[in-house]
Amino acid sequence: MRRLMLGNEAIARGAYEAGVTVACAYPGTPSTEIMEYMAKYEDIYSEWSPNEKVSLEVAIGASLGGARALCAMKHVGLNVAADPLFTISYTGINGGLVIVVADDPGMHSSQNEQDSRYYARFSKVPMLEPSDSNECTAYVKKAFEISESFDTPVLVRLTTRIAHSQSIVGLHEKSNYTLKNYDKNLSKYVMIPSNARVRRVEVEKKMDRLYTYADTVDINTLQWGSKDIGIITSGVSYQYAKEAFPDASFLKLGMVHPLPEKTIQEFAAQVQTLYVIEELEPFIEDQIKKMGIPVQGKNLLPIIGELNVQILKEKISEEPPTPTLTLSESIPVRPPVLCPGCPHRAVYFILKKLALHVSGDIGCYSLGALPPMEAMDTCICMGASVSAVLGMEKAQGPDFAKKSVAVVGESTFIHSGITGLIDIVYNKGNSTILILDNSTTGMTGHQDNPTTGFTIKGEPTKQIDLIALCKAVGVDRVQVVDPFDLPELERIICEETSASEPSVIIAQRPCVLLKGIALNPPLYVNEEKCKNCGACLKLGCPAMESLGTHVKINEAVCRGCGLCIPTCKFNALEKVGEANETV
Amino acid sequence: MKPYNILIVGVGGQGILLASRVIGTAALKENYDVKVSEVHGMAQRGGSVVTHVKLAQKVYSPLIEKGEADLIISFEQLEAFRWAPYLRKEGTLIVNTQKINPMPVIIGNAQYPKEIIPKLKDHFSHVHDIDAFGISKQIGNTKAVNTVLLGVSAHFIDLQKESWYSTLQEVIPPAHLDMNIKAFESGYNHISTI
Incomplete structure (x- = not known):
């Protein structure tokens, strides 16, 4: 049977077919749908973990407990989970353990463009890289075989165009993996220095065996064409290269760490010019150069952003681009915006009005940094809003805390904001933290989290009480407000920023x-009352526009939230009928 | 089996993903190789969104290059203009006449280009402009814009009627199916009046 599947769905399918019974993730574009699809398999325990470190640790526990376990995250999530990764490489596994990491070249939905392949070398863990959805399924199964044969976790790397492209997947039966016994083995699993030194040697032995294996593994494939051009590539770059140079010879790497040195030597010896085609860093290229093989790569191709067929044709074969329509007039950009009806808009409207310094974070509310709000000063990584606002206060002095706030979503707060809040209390900060609780993990497409009261499978669970949590860590001043009550929101923010305590x-x-x-x-706008003063436009609502004489509301976009009504002192913004009370 | 490249463009939140999935699934029924490249995450929050759908005997790259789209389905005028360089000279452009102002226009930092459709018609001979929002509103559900546009596009994508209908039945929740079939047919029947 064949189905059209997203790469992410195909990863979940591969896990199912491999007999995985425990899977965990924290949502992050472009990896999120892996766990959403995983949760649909009844036999697989699936969870949204509070963050990626916890997620990997749960998967490690499941592996040591004898199950096949999978953990998925976006590239920056692997930074959070790096701590357990580097040591599970030493202990090895019991049931197979696969970690899926999704990179985002071009930064479609990310704060950086890191190339996670370096994690494979750094942590001494093998890495596979599928180039379409069918390979996503097949490689996850392969990764479990490798994991168990070599006693190691295995990384599977995706990029946005693999994770978020649909292609055809052939479906197979589920394998009958049986849970392994859990046996106590202190010297293998307790990484105190005396044991770790012994395991350190095993890591090198494992890598030696893997280097040999790389030359025989069937997911590294040779495709002979014209020997004028030889291309070594992997992942989506393979697809671009195959379309740009259909007649060339290819060494397609399904395993990008470790590299098959002998195969590469042999391939290079038979082709006239050798190219490495890879997105982002010269990860493969540098290693081939170290083998003493001359190769073309980043001397021609960009190190920044995504590749595509056109770039390859222009840079490698110097083919002129297809002539296309060139537009003579400039086209306004369309950056993402806070949705019409979004509760975050109200918060930024007030923060901007009060001209506060805003230490920001990762989520839909990062959009508060864009015009017209421009009401967020910093955005570094998950949780940094809370810790950095304390750092600013320590640098600028306690008065600065009266002019600043941290803004963090409820899911991000649980992910890694809570530790920062503990720091503020413990180290005598005066910071004000605004937790934007919109009852969901929004930007990634609405996932449940520990504050929503539901698991990934939609089962009711204990709901974290944010008020009690903040009070428990020592914050005495905790207030709750509906952000659409603008005067009350403003009053509370003023009150709390002036307090000399957290x-x-x-x-x-x-x-x-x-x-x-x-x-x-x-x-709708009552055109007779509207003076076109522009006060309502300051909300940055995508449903509003000025026609020069008055403001108009786009009926296809407006959600009738009514946030704009109090911004108009001429009462020109009107509701239709009685039935549309704001929620 | 002729390769056919379809670009679906619009504003995040307009229902573009569903449209591309319907086309991809319908094409799979007719034994095409299919790749659909989607946009998730931040751009879905009201940004400029593009989805690539490629049908052929064998598809490698999931992306359509400039000048290589056979069909562009645009959910919004400005987005049709933005992505027009991806259309082949002899390609077909379906454009929903709906306008959604981007933030730079709303706050007065940029102008929404004027006369977009006539300008597109100057460059391309197969431009069909349709008030899909109006049609959708007539049917009684303003959320059916995507299905109306799919109905229009069915004239240009070489797939059997049965493939479209069976796909709609698979992809759309039963509660919304009748309304969406109606929307699809309104779109399909609209083209004869152009």
Whole structure:
């Protein structure tokens, strides 16, 4: 049977076919759908973990407990999970352990463009890289075989164009993996220095065996064509190269760490010019150069961003691009925006009005940094808003805390904001933390999290009480507010920023895109009352525009949230009928 | 089996993913090799969104290059303009006449280009402009814009009627199926009036 599947769905399918029974992740584009699809398999325990480190540790526990386990994350998530990764490489596994990491070349939805292949070398763990959805399924199964044969975790690397492209997958039966026994083995699993020194030697032995294996593994394939051009490539770059140079010879690497040195030597000896075609860093190229083989690569191709067929043709065969329509006039960019009806808009409207320094974080609310709000000063990594606002206060002095806030989503707060809050209390900070609780992990497409009261499978579970949590770590000042109550929101922010102690404000209103949120009829502008003063436009709502004489509301875009109504002192923004009370 | 490249463009949140999945699934039924490259994450929050759908005997790259789209289905005027360089000279452009202002226009930092459709018609001989939002509203559900546009595009994608209908039945939840079939047919029947 064949199905059209996203790469991410195909990863979940591979896990199912491999007999995985424990799978975990924290959502992050472009990896999120792996666990969403995984949760649909009844036989697989699936979880949204609070963060990637916890996620990998749960998967490690499951592996040591004898199950086949899989853990998925985006590239920056692997930074969070790096600590357990580097040591599980030493202990090895019991049941197979596969870690899927999804890179985002071009930074479609990420804060950096790191090339996670270096993690494979750094942590001394093998890495596979599929080039379409069918390979996603096949390579996950292969990764479990390698994991168990070599007593090692295995990384599977995706990039956005693999994770988020659909292609055809051939479905197979589920394998009958049986749970292994759990046997106590202190010298293997307790990484105190005396044991770690012994395991350190085993790591090198494992890598030696893997180097030999790389020359025989069937996912590294030779495709002979014209020997004028030889191309070594992997992942989506293989697809671009195959389309750009259909007649060339290819060494397609399914395993990108370790590299098959003998195969590469032999391939290189038979082709006239050798190219390495890879996105981002010269990861393969540098290693081939170290083998003493002359190779073309990043001297021609960009190190930044994604590749495509056109880039390859232009840079390698110097083919002129297909002539296309060139537009003479400039086309306005369309950056992402806070949705119409978004509760975050209200918060930024007030923060901007109060001209506060805003230490920001990762999520939909990062969009508050864009015009017209421009009300977020920093955005580094998950959780950094809370810790960095303390650092700013320590640098600038306690008065600065009265002019600054940290803004963090509830899911990000649980991920890694809570530790920063403990730091603020412990080290006598005065910071004000705004937790934007919209009842979901929004940007990644609405996942449950420990504050929503539901698991990934939709089962009711204990709901973290944010107020009690903040009070428990020692924050005495905790207030809850509906951000759409603008005067109250403003009053509370002023009150809490002026307090000389830590405070938390929980701005609570569900994401407007969540199922079950009532959609109100669009508002309209009473053109006779509108003076076109532009006060409402300061909200940066995508449903509004100025026609020069008055403001107009786009009925196809407006969700009738009514946030704009109090911004108009001429009462020109009106609702239709009685039925559309704001939620 | 002739290769056929379809670019679906619009504004995040307009239902573009569903449209591309319907085309991809329908093509799979007719034994095409299919790749659909989607956009998830940040751009889905009201940004410019593009989905590539490639049908052929064998598809390698999931992306369509500039000048190589046989069909562009645009959910919004400005986005049709933005992505027009991807269309072959003899390609077909279906454009929903709906306008959604991008933030630089809303805050007065840029102008929404004027006369987009006539300009596109100057460059390309197969441009079909359709008020899919209006049609969708007539049917009684403004969320059916994507299915209306799919109905229009069915004229240009070489797939059997049965493949479209059976795919809609698979992909769309039963509660919304009748309305979406109606929307698809309204789109399909609209083209004869152009």
